[in-house]
Amino acid sequence: MFEFSWPWLFLLIPLPLSLLLLKPIASNSNTRLRIPGFAKHALNNPNSAPQSRRLSIFEWLLWLLLVSAAANPTWLDEPILxxxxxxxxxxxxxxxxxxxxxxxxxxxxxxxxxxxxxxxxxxxxxxxxxxxxxxxxxxxxxxxxxxxxxxxxxxxxxxxxxxxxxxxxxxxxxxxxxxxxxxxxxxxxxxxxxxxxxxxxxxxxxxxxxxxxxxxxxxxxxxxxxxxxxxxxxxxxxxxxxxxxxxxxxxxxxxxxxxxxxxxxxxxxxxxxxxxxxxxxxxxxxxxADEKTFRPQSSLFYYPLLIAIFLISINVMLNTLRTLKEPS
CATH class of the missing domain: 3.40.50.410 (von Willebrand factor, type A domain)
Structure with missing residues (x-):
């Protein structure tokens, strides 16, 4: 059987959207937000303010993987008597x-x-x-x-x-x-x-x-x-x-x-x-004594975590190559 040790952590999934909704307040105080390594959102450009309220599919996927890893997915084997x-x-x-x-x-x-x-x-x-x-x-x-x-x-x-x-x-x-x-x-x-x-x-x-x-x-x-x-x-x-x-x-x-x-x-x-x-x-x-059972558990949190690290690495590498190709 598959389960999450802390499923309540999935309540954090809307957190990035909440932060983006608060972004105009930060903009009014001349606060600039930069996210290195991700797709470029010109958050410091006034003309792109509407776009700064959206997250790309890539960023949502990355956030979902991190939350899944934090929730500690676990595989439970058959009960052992x-x-x-x-x-x-x-x-x-x-x-x-x-x-x-x-x-x-x-x-x-x-x-x-x-x-x-x-x-x-x-x-x-x-x-x-x-x-x-x-x-x-x-x-x-x-x-x-x-x-x-x-x-x-x-x-x-x-x-x-x-x-x-x-x-x-x-x-x-x-x-x-x-x-x-x-x-x-x-x-x-x-x-x-x-x-x-x-x-x-x-x-x-x-x-x-x-x-x-x-x-x-x-x-x-x-x-x-x-x-x-x-x-x-x-x-x-x-x-x-x-x-x-x-x-x-x-x-x-x-x-x-x-x-x-x-x-x-x-x-x-x-x-x-x-x-x-x-x-x-x-x-x-x-x-x-009373009959007892034991279910061996295997923690699987490292799978979504490794996938997230891999995607971040690929994204950083692509952005770096794109930057190097741009004329100075």
């Missing part, structure tokens, strides 16, 4: 220094923990059709990278752009959980879910994990925790020779957070372990 069922899921991903440990087997080789998490979570995000996802990154503190959205491509892009040290190299689990709870505060109609992924223990932040857990429990937010780290001694870290084998992982805290909020704890020693959460989240009953 948005999913009316889904979950609200906030992903909290650890970017502490220990995530550089290369102790995770992936595609036949050992990679660092963050690389494996990005690969598996990217696949997880793509399967969340109908869900709204958000992304929180945490290290010394936590910050919101992506608010809740159905734009899964943006969430995946932001996750893949995350780098170790972006928010420090410590682990603020309490801050990450607390920020997740805060982002869910206005989502009463949602089965709010937090997926908190870390490979360490709380070593930084302004909020104690127990206090953050209390907030999550009071808000009815279900937290799924994932402990990342292999028991394979072949691990390698940029900070320590040899892998930690997940020895710094505070499993007691992660299990406590999951149990107290009705979620589950997973130990991701490899790709298969991390993928377990797929099936568990799919078992959750999605929240139904």
């Amino acid at each position: 948005l999913p009316n069922e889904g979950r609200d899921i906030m992903l909290a991903v650890d970017l502490s220094g220990s995530m550089t440990e290369q102790d995770m087997a992936y595609n036949g080789q050992y990679v660092d923990r963050l690389t494996m998490v990005k690969a598996v979570l990217s696949d997880f995000i793509e399967q969340r059709t109908g869900d709204r996802l958000g992304l929180i990154l945490f290290g010394d503190t936590a910050f919101l990278q992506t608010p809740l959205t159905r734009d899964l491509k943006t969430v995946t892009k932001m996750l893949n752009e995350a780098q170790i040290g972006l928010v420090g190299r410590a682990t603020a689990i309490g801050d990450a959980l607390g920020l997740s709870v805060k982002r869910f505060a206005s989502k009463e109609d949602s089965n709010r879910i937090v997926v908190l992924l870390t490979d360490g223990q709380n070593t930084a932040g302004n909020l104690d994990p127990d206090d953050a857990l209390l907030l999550a429990r009071e808000e009815g937010i279900k937290v799924y925790t994932i402990g990342v780290g292999s028991d394979n001694p072949r691990g390698f870290s940029l900070f320590n020779m040899g892998g930690s084998g997940g020895s710094n992982l505070d499993e007691r805290l992660l299990k406590n957070i999951a149990d107290d909020t009705g979620g589950l704890y997973f130990r991701a020693k490899d790709v298969a372990g991390l993928k377990q959460i797929y099936a568990e989240l799919d078992k959750l009953e999605p929240i139904s």
Whole structure:
């Protein structure tokens, strides 16, 4: 469907005629009007006063094109039905220094923990059709990278752009959980879910994990925790020779957070372990919402604007050539 965003602007079409009617008043005060580039109206010639009250077809066409562009013509595509069922899921991903440990087997080789998490979570995000996802990154503190959205491509892009040290190299689990709870505060109609992924223990932040857990429990937010780290001694870290084998992982805290909020704890020693959460989240009953539609819009204002600019350019060029041919 075709429409104008501001059709009331077409009320300005008679404006040039109104200005011309006021021209005699300006003439009496010795005001001279010159319009460069257009067909010559000898407005400063008293003998041509009657002709100055008319606009050429070209000038009317030009004015109509400019008004049409200002009214913003828009093409509306067919309505797209948005999913009316889904979950609200906030992903909290650890970017502490220990995530550089290369102790995770992936595609036949050992990679660092963050690389494996990005690969598996990217696949997880793509399967969340109908869900709204958000992304929180945490290290010394936590910050919101992506608010809740159905734009899964943006969430995946932001996750893949995350780098170790972006928010420090410590682990603020309490801050990450607390920020997740805060982002869910206005989502009463949602089965709010937090997926908190870390490979360490709380070593930084302004909020104690127990206090953050209390907030999550009071808000009815279900937290799924994932402990990342292999028991394979072949691990390698940029900070320590040899892998930690997940020895710094505070499993007691992660299990406590999951149990107290009705979620589950997973130990991701490899790709298969991390993928377990797929099936568990799919078992959750999605929240139904009112059916909504979305109509993609394409603004077309530049078409009449470009035509007007083209006509002005041609007119100026013709008048310039005519002037050059006239005898001096």
